[in-house]
Amino acid sequence: MEPSPLTQDSRPEIFQPKIIHLYKSLFKEDDDDGELSDGFWQEFFLHRPEAVGLKRMLAAISPDEMLHQQARSQQLFRRAILRVKQAKPPADEIALETLTVFLDAALTKKYTNPSSDIISVLAGLHDADTVMTDFVATLDTAIRSGRSMPLRLKAVRATLSITAAGFQTALPSYFTHRxxxxxxxxxxxxxxxxxxxxxxxxxxxxxxxxxxxxxxxxxxxxxxxxxxxxxxxxxxxxxxxxxxxxxxxxxxxxxxxxxxxxxxxxxxxxxxxxLAPSSRPTTPVPAxxxxxxxxxxxxxxxxxxxxxxxxxxxxxxxxxxxxxxxxxxxxxxxxxxxxxxxxxxxxxxxxxxxxxxxxxxxxxxxxxxxxxxxxxxxxxxxxxxxxxxxxxxxxxxxxxxxxxxxxxxxxxxxxxxxxxxxxxLRRRLDGDFYILSLGVLLRLLSYLSRAKVRITYHWSELWRTLLAFVRFLTTYESDIKSNYKSTKMIDILVNLLAFALSSGEHFLPDPASYDDLFYKLVESGDTLIKFRDAFGLSSQSGSMQTLINVSAHYQSLLEGDEKGKARSKHLSPQEVTAVIKQGYETLSIDASEGLDRWxxxxxxxxxxxxxxxxxxxxxxxxxxxxxx
Structure with missing residues (x-):
């Protein structure tokens, strides 16, 4: 068989989009600061941006090099603004997409003098106000009344990009001026x-x-x-x-x-x-x-x-x-x-x-x-x-x-x-989280009590959690004390418990729920005393003393009956609850007023x-x- 007269050219090893070549021409390393031709920009804004390539190219440019090449970056910035103002597809959308990538990459570099250096890269110090004011006005118009929603979305994204990238500089101030x-x-x-x-x-x-x-x-x-x-x-x-x-x-x-x-x-x-499907898809459980x-x-x-x-x-x-x-x-x-x-x-x-x-x-x-x-x-x-x-x-x-x-x-x-x-719960406790959480809880209970609203809730879980938190704080006393916000957190916690004790009848759904609060408090009697002593709450916290007094009152009732005879040490929960109900008659809760104030x-x-x-x-x- 005779060989074919057709020959196949060898393929280039790497195909590069045309726009990548234009990026290289724009940011080439030379001293030529001359204005690129109108033809260059005409072609530049006809090609869809190649975000990955542009990011990679800009990432390789150091902050000092970026400043050195500012004439080119300023040209890109001004030409892109012009294309957006002209509102002709597809150049306006391409300009906004390119700006979004460029601004994010160029503005997040670690410049020596961020505010002035960024302004130099975008507009030059002499023309800064004019160029930046024109830029913001162009974005404003595009966001409000651009020719299409996709274009308007790109304008929003470009604005978000420059605001985020320049947040620690003076750049976003142009968006507060307009x-x-x-x-x-x-x-x-x-x-x-x-x-x-x-x-x-x-x-x-x-x-x-x-x-x-x-x-x-x-x-x-x-x-x-x-x-x-x-x-x-x-x-x-x-x-x-x-x-x-x-x-x-x-x-x-x-x-x-x-x-x-x-x-x-x-x-x-x-x-x-x-909406229930016939079968439930399964997902692998990660290690x-x-x-x-x-x-x-x-x-x-x-x-x-x-x-x-x-x-x-x-x-x-x-x-x-x-x-x-x-x-x-x-x-x-x-x-x-x-x-x-x-x-x-x-x-x-x-x-x-x-x-x-x-x-x-x-x-x-x-x-x-x-x-x-x-x-x-x-x-x-x-x-x-x-x-x-x-x-x-x-x-x-x-x-x-x-x-x-x-x-x-x-x-x-x-x-x-x-x-x-x-x-x-951590030894290095997040004081802010607990102060805010207990604060929200106090505000909710305060409203329920004042308005006498009784919502259905598993209240026993709340009391168990708060008293378990008291035990945790007592166990890790030295770690907690090292947190300067612990004093405020503990004050809110103690006041919250005392408030629930003194006002629970106004928001708990039934007597059994109120009894349960007392029951859990009595169970925690020893812990409350250790907690008080660990954090020095003996003198300054009337709320703390209220909790201990109530617990002590019931402990005395549980240890002996009304005739002074010792009770069995092994009382059933039902027997304890019965004692709690009887104890209300002789209980005096001296709770300070304003426990629910915030x-x-x-x-x-x-x-x-x-x-x-x-x-x-x-x-x-x-x-x-x-x-x-």
């Missing part, structure tokens, strides 16, 4: 999906927290008087969806369905039986060390959206009201409040796994505290009309009793606090924590932008 709030709200109003809403809501949180304690932040002022229910509800539904996704990530690591349950029975349990590592990486970056929810809740009563009452548009899905409480349950059980997770638990507790401090809202949270079903975390023992069916939100909140107290939430009191939370949210915003 108020983007109306445009962001118009954008949210026009969104059709939660995916579109999320970055805008996230961005609002960052803008609201930018230097919020150093000057009067205009976005914080905007939150105060915003009353558009439709837009607020869109944001809350978006938040609910994010909570469900974040919660499901915990379940994916370890499916904590109660033993013997099926997905179908669980759906029936939460009122969604019609303990792998599970530990996976849990430590949670929650996902979407968690940062909670910062916006917190700021809105702290500033705006209308927002709080909607957060409590808004239901899901799709009846097969959880309401935002249900999704939020479910996520909180998982977050609390794993709060100790990382500093980042702990910071978000504080933020969650801030929101819960704000809700229960509002008398109208807490009344709703205790109302049978507000009953809902919430999947609570059961990934670690001890487990709370399973309650089938719907419950009032306040009962679920009590479970969250009980679980949080039980699952974060100070309204103030940002200034948690300023340090909020600054740390904002920094964590900034890091998550960068990760979120990569994932969207």
């Amino acid at each position: 108020d983007l709030f109306p445009s962001l709200m118009k954008y949210v109003q026009d969104c059709e999906t939660s995916v579109e809403v999320l970055p805008a809501l996230y961005l609002l949180g960052l803008l609201t927290n930018y230097n919020k304690f150093e000057f009067q932040n205009p976005y914080r002022l905007r939150l105060d008087d915003f009353v558009n229910d439709a837009i607020i509800q869109q944001m809350i539904v978006c938040f609910g969806g994010a909570c469900t996704k974040l919660r499901d990530a915990y379940v994916a690591v370890q499916d904590d369905m109660p033993e013997g349950w099926t997905l179908g029975s669980t759906l029936n349990y939460i009122g969604l039986g019609a 303990p060390e792998e599970a530990k590592s996976l849990f430590a990486a949670l929650p996902g970056p979407e968690m940062g959206v909670l910062l916006s929810i917190y700021d809105f809740a702290n500033a705006n009563k209308v927002f709080c009201f909607n957060l409590v009452i808004v239901g899901s548009e799709d009846k097969s899905e959880l309401s935002p409040l249900s999704a939020y409480l479910s996520l909180t349950s998982y977050l609390f059980q794993h709060a100790h796994r990382s500093t980042r997770a702990a910071l978000y638990t504080y933020l969650t507790l801030f929101v819960l505290q704000i809700l229960v401090e509002d008398q109208l809202l807490v009344k709703r949270l205790c109302s049978d009309e507000m009953k809902l079903s919430v999947r609570l975390c059961r990934q670690r023992q001890p487990y709370l009793p399973i309650v089938k069916g719907e419950r009032v939100p306040a009962a679920i909140m009590l479970d969250l606090i009980v679980d949080g107290i039980n699952h974060n 100070e309204k939430f103030r940002e200034a009191d948690v300023k340090t924590l909020l600054k740390k939370i904002a920094r964590a949210t900034v890091d998550d915003a960068k990760a979120l932008n990569e994932d969207i």
Whole structure:
């Protein structure tokens, strides 16, 4: 057979997209600072960006080299702004996508003088105000009235990128000079999906927290008087969806369905039986060390959206009201409040796994505290009309009793606090977490007592948990004392127990529940004395003495009958309960007034924590932008 006249050229070893060659031309290492031609930019903004390649190229450039090449980066920045202003497809979308990658990579480098160096890289010090003002105005217009929702979403993401990347510099101040709030709200109003809403809501949180304690932040002022229910509800539904996704990530690591349950029975349990599949898929169970590592990486970056929810809740009563009452548009899905409480349950059980997770638990507790401090809202949270079903975390023992069916939100909140107290006991105790948790508990019980509201709850679990916490603190006295916040935490704990003892008849559902509190207190008599002595509470704590006096009163009754005869040392629980009932007649509880008093939430009191939370949210915003 004669050889074919056709020959095959050898293939190049690596195919590179044309845009990669253009990136190399843009950031080549030479001293040529000349303006690149219009033809170059025309071609540049016709090719879809290659994010991985651009990131890799920019990562290889040192901060000093970036400053050295600032003429080229300034050209890219100005040309991209121009393409967005011209609003011609596909160049405007390509420009926004390129800016998002470029800004995130270029602005997060460790410059010697971050604020001035970043301005040099983007605009040059002489033209900074003009270029940056034009940039912000261009983004503002694109967000509010861009030619398409995909373009508007890209504009939001670009704004989020520059805000997050430059958060520790003066760069975001340009977004406070020009108020983007109306445009962001118009954008949210026009969104059709939660995916579109999320970055805008996230961005609002960052803008609201930018230097919020150093000057009067205009976005914080905007939150105060915003009353558009439709837009607020869109944001809350978006938040609910994010909570469900974040919660499901915990379940994916370890499916904590109660033993013997099926997905179908669980759906029936939460009122969604019609959605039950014929069979339940199984997921492999990770090894303990792998599970530990996976849990430590949670929650996902979407968690940062909670910062916006917190700021809105702290500033705006209308927002709080909607957060409590808004239901899901799709009846097969959880309401935002249900999704939020479910996520909180998982977050609390794993709060100790990382500093980042702990910071978000504080933020969650801030929101819960704000809700229960509002008398109208807490009344709703205790109302049978507000009953809902919430999947609570059961990934670690001890487990709370399973309650089938719907419950009032306040009962679920009590479970969250009980679980949080039980699952974060460490020698290096997180004082902030326990102070906030006990504070939410005090506010809830205070309302129940004053309003004489009796909700269905397994109260014995609450008393068992609080007294077990007393035992833990006593056991690890030296470690606890080294925590400077322990004094405040212990004061709240003691006052809470004394308040329950003196006012329980106003909120506990029946005499048996009240008897149980006394029973558990008597059981803990020796521990209470050791606790008092360990933390020096003999003189300054009237509440502590009240607890010990009550315990001592019943101990004397249990040791001898009314005629002074010694009782058997082995009394049954029923006999002890009978003695407790008899003892009420001779019991005098000298509880100090005002045990249920609390100070309204103030940002200034948690300023340090909020600054740390904002920094964590900034890091998550960068990760979120990569994932969207």
